[in-house]
Amino acid sequence: MIITDKLTLHSNGKRVTYHNITKDVKRILETSGIQNGLCVIQSPHTTCSVIFEEFVHDFDFNGDEYLQVDLNRILDQIIPRELSENTNYRYPGQKHVDFLMGMNDPNYPADPGTILNGDAHIRASFFGASESLIIKEGALQIGTVGSIYFIDFDQNRERDRTCHIMIMGE
Amino acid sequence: MIITDKLTLHSNGKRVTYHNITKDVKRILETSGIQNGLCVIQSPHTTCSVIFEEFVHDFDFNGDEYLQVDLNRILDQIIPRELSENTNYRYPGQKHVDFLMGMNDPNYPADPGTILNGDAHIRASFFGASESLIIKEGALQIGTVGSIYFIDFDQNRERDRTCHIMIMGE
Amino acid sequence: MIITDKLTLHSNGKRVTYHNITKDVKRILETSGIQNGLCVIQSPHTTCSVIFEEFVHDFDFNGDEYLQVDLNRILDQIIPRELSENTNYRYPGQKHVDFLMGMNDPNYPADPGTILNGDAHIRASFFGASESLIIKEGALQIGTVGSIYFIDFDQNRERDRTCHIMIMGE
Numbered sequence: 001m002i003i004t005d006k007l008t009l010h011s012n013g014k015r016v017t018y019h020n021i022t023k024d025v026k027r028i029l030e031t032s033g034i035q036n037g038l039c040v041i042q043s044p045h046t047t048c049s050v051i052f053e054e055f056v057h058d059f060d061f062n063g064d065e066y067l068q069v070d071l072n073r074i075l076d077q078i079i080p081r082e083l084s085e086n087t088n089y090r091y092p093g094q095k096h097v098d099f100l101m102g103m104n105d106p107n108y109p110a111d112p113g114t115i116l117n118g119d120a121h122i123r124a125s126f127f128g129a130s131e132s133l134i135i136k137e138g139a140l141q142i143g144t145v146g147s148i149y150f151i152d153f154d155q156n157r158e159r160d161r162t163c164h165i166m167i168m169g170e
Numbered sequence: 171m172i173i174t175d176k177l178t179l180h181s182n183g184k185r186v187t188y189h190n191i192t193k194d195v196k197r198i199l200e201t202s203g204i205q206n207g208l209c210v211i212q213s214p215h216t217t218c219s220v221i222f223e224e225f226v227h228d229f230d231f232n233g234d235e236y237l238q239v240d241l242n243r244i245l246d247q248i249i250p251r252e253l254s255e256n257t258n259y260r261y262p263g264q265k266h267v268d269f270l271m272g273m274n275d276p277n278y279p280a281d282p283g284t285i286l287n288g289d290a291h292i293r294a295s296f297f298g299a300s301e302s303l304i305i306k307e308g309a310l311q312i313g314t315v316g317s318i319y320f321i322d323f324d325q326n327r328e329r330d331r332t333c334h335i336m337i338m339g340e
Numbered sequence: 341m342i343i344t345d346k347l348t349l350h351s352n353g354k355r356v357t358y359h360n361i362t363k364d365v366k367r368i369l370e371t372s373g374i375q376n377g378l379c380v381i382q383s384p385h386t387t388c389s390v391i392f393e394e395f396v397h398d399f400d401f402n403g404d405e406y407l408q409v410d411l412n413r414i415l416d417q418i419i420p421r422e423l424s425e426n427t428n429y430r431y432p433g434q435k436h437v438d439f440l441m442g443m444n445d446p447n448y449p450a451d452p453g454t455i456l457n458g459d460a461h462i463r464a465s466f467f468g469a470s471e472s473l474i475i476k477e478g479a480l481q482i483g484t485v486g487s488i489y490f491i492d493f494d495q496n497r498e499r500d501r502t503c504h505i506m507i508m509g510e
Contacts, residue, residue, distance in 0.1 A: 002376050002510060004476045036172050038210055038336060040378055042474050044483040046394040052299040054216040054291055058263020066260040070288050071295065073258060078248050078418050088413060090406040093398020105484070118410050121394055125411065129392040130472045132300045134212050134336040136174045141334045143214040144275070164481045166378060166474040168338070168508070170172055206342050208380055208506060222469040224386040224461055228433025236430040240458050241465065243428060248418050302470045304382050304506040306344045311504045313384040314445070338508070340342055 003032040003167045009150055013158030016075075018068050019150040020055065021163060026140065028165055035138045037169015042130035044162055047120035047154040049127035055147040075123055081155070082118040091118035113156070120153035127151065135169055173202040173337045179320055183328030186245075188238050189320040190225065191333060196310065198335055205308045207339015212300035214332055217290035217324040219297035225317040245293055251325070252288040261288035283326070290323035297321065305339055343372040343507040349490055353498025356415075358408050359490040360395065361503060366480065368505055375478045377509015382470035384502055387460035387494040389467035395487040415463055421495070422458040431458035453496070460493035467491065475509055 005028045011017040025041060041050045056065040064072070082089045092100070092115050100115055131148065134141045142148070150163045175198045181187040195211060211220045226235040234242070252259045262270070262285050270285055301318065304311045312318070320333045345368045351357040365381060381390045396405040404412070422429045432440070432455050440455055471488065474481045482488070490503045 004376055004474060036174055036336075038208070038338060038378070040472050040474055042472065042481060044481045044486060046392060046483070046486050051295045052216060053295050056261060056263065057265040057269050058260070060260065066263050066266070067288065067291050069260045070258075071292055074249055074292060079414055088410075090398070090400065090409045091396060093396065093406050095397035096406070099397050103484070118407065121407050122411055122414060125391045125393050126296060126466060128298055128468055128471065130474075131298065132210050132212065132302055132472055134174060134210055134300075134334045136334070136336075141212060141214045143216070144273070146214060146216050164474045164476070166376075166476075168378060206344055206506075208378070208508060221465045222386060223465050226431060226433065227435035227439050228430070230430070236433050236436070237458065237461050239430045240428075241462055244419055244462060296466060298468055301468065302380050302382065302472055304344060304380055304470075304504045306504070306506075311382060311384045313386070314443070316384060316386050 001034055001170060003028065003034070005165045007163040009161045009163055011152040011154065011157070011159055011161055013156065015062065015155050016072055017152040018064065020147050021150050022147045025148055025165060029135065029140060029167055032167050034135060034167050034169040037135045037167065039133045039135055039140060040130055040166045041148060042164045043150065044164060047117055047124050047152065048161060049124045049129065049151045049153065050131045051127055051149050051151060052131050052142065052146055053149055054145045079119050079122050082116045089118040091121065117154045117156050120155070123153040171204055171340060173198065173204070175335045177333040179331045179333055181322040181324065181327070181329055181331055183326065185232065185325050186242055187322040188234065190317050191320050192317045195318055195335055199305065199310060199337055202337050204305060204337050204339040207305045207337065209303045209305055209310060210300055210336045211318060212334045213320065214334060217287055217294050217322065218331060219294045219299065219321045219323065220301045221297055221319050221321060222301050222312065222316055223319055224315045249289050249292050252286045259288040261291065287324045287326050290325070293323040341374055341510060343368065343374070345505045347503040349501050349503055351492040351494065351497070351499055351501055353496065355402065355495050356412055357492040358404065360487050361490050362487045365488055365505060369475065369480060369507055372507050374475060374507050374509040377475045377507065379473045379475055379480060380470055380506045381488060382504045383490065384504060387457055387464050387492065388501060389464045389469065389491045389493065390471045391467055391489050391491060392471050392482065392486055393489055394485045419459050419462050422456045429458040431461065457494045457496050460495070463493040
């Protein structure tokens with residue numbers, strides 16, 4: 001038996017956006033009735049990732065959990081923001097800007113500054129587009145504090161993002 | 171056909187613990203009789219990861235393989251240890267410490283110092299909770315020197331950890 | 341229904357090799373006729389990874405896409421090349437060199453210098469051996485600009501590499 005579903009998640013466009021989607025994935029699993037098998041959660045966007053991390057009860061003034069604040073700080077050091085054209089990033093080149101501007105896609109507005117997101121692409125490659133979780137006796141094997149997060153590393157654009165979920169099993 | 175199984179692995183509590191679980195996963199695959207499909211190996215703990223890496227024949231005096239020694243050194247540089255409260259880590263906040271201390275879980279003893287493991291959480295997010303390996307003609311596609319490692323990045327607590335394995339195929 | 345297939349990809353042996361294999365994976369999916377399910381793309385080599393990243397229209401003089409140039413630069417900083425024995429890398433030790441030299445494997449020629457690839461091993465562990473993509477209504481859920489790349493992080497040897505693909509679904 002195979003179930004596919006998706007979530008629509010809103011990115012704030014100001015900083016890295018983290019969505020705790022654990023309850024949504026559990027709900028889709030329960031509705032499917034699948035008892036044993038595999039659950040894959042996957043981003044179709046190349047600046048987003050899915051990770052498995054602990055839920056933390058403390059938040060900074062932005063509303064980000066403390067482990068998210070820590071991860072953002074470390075990423076700013078090892079994969080720094082592409083905040084202007086005066087960085088070491090080659091991405092995006094002129095041909096690529098022309099391509100993206102010519103797509104007439106509402107996700108790519110006529111402002112090349114929003115395409116300066118090379119950092120988000122590299123970060124998403126490090127963390128991967130998907131996470132795969134095992135289902136046993138109707139439950140995701142994620143322990144008592146484990147949570148599933150959809151991350152949008154792109155900090156330039158407020159917009160809706162899609163997260164795909166597939167459950168396969170019996 | 172779907173098989174689920176699990177391993178219990180002991181973390182040393184003194185440094186990052188690496189378990190080569192290749193033989194265990196191969197044994198579970200052989201017992202299943204599955205010839206073609208997918209094998210997913212997954213940690214339910216948010217400070218552990220599963221990776222695919224070469225087995226090395228040289229060990230340091232701790233018994234760690236040389237690639238593990240190299241990985242530990244690089245991680246100490248880019249995701250440094252949270253050895254005291256006087257670090258840049260925000261994790262764990264007071265509310266989270268209160269939550270973990272109130273769980274009455276034998277895995278969370280009454281010593282908040284053992285919760286200073288923000289580095290282990292961030293590291294585990296980088297490497298991911300799972301690895302997915304393809305099965306073809308009864309064999310994992312891992313080459314002649316490829317091995318599967320379960321890593322516990324938490325260096326604060328000696329304890330048993332669980333590793334889940336799911337094999338789906340025909 | 342389960343389909344397994346593989347690609348043979350040639351590494352240049354001079355720098356990190358990136359192969360855009362999106363068209364190949366799409367072709368294998370179309371031939372299978374599978375409409376809903378999962379596609380796993382996996383490297384059996386411990387110095388190679390599979391990632392999901394945007395295709396870029398601009399290339400440097402080596403022919404590498406700009407996001408690849410940016411990723412290479414960042415990796416050279418955080419996981420530096422093992423260019424000689426005078427680095428911080430412990431890998432490979434003498435026992436491991438003896439083992440690899442004794443394999444009589446055409447992939448391991450009689451030149452220990454080519455085994456100085458600890459950086460490639462660590463990098464491949466960070467990015468993971470596989471990527472898992474969801475199939476819905478006959479299509480991979482990779483958006484309009486998303487591409488699948490097979491990366492050989494080993495810069496020491498020109499040789500053929502294998503990439504495994506498995507599609508499971510109905």
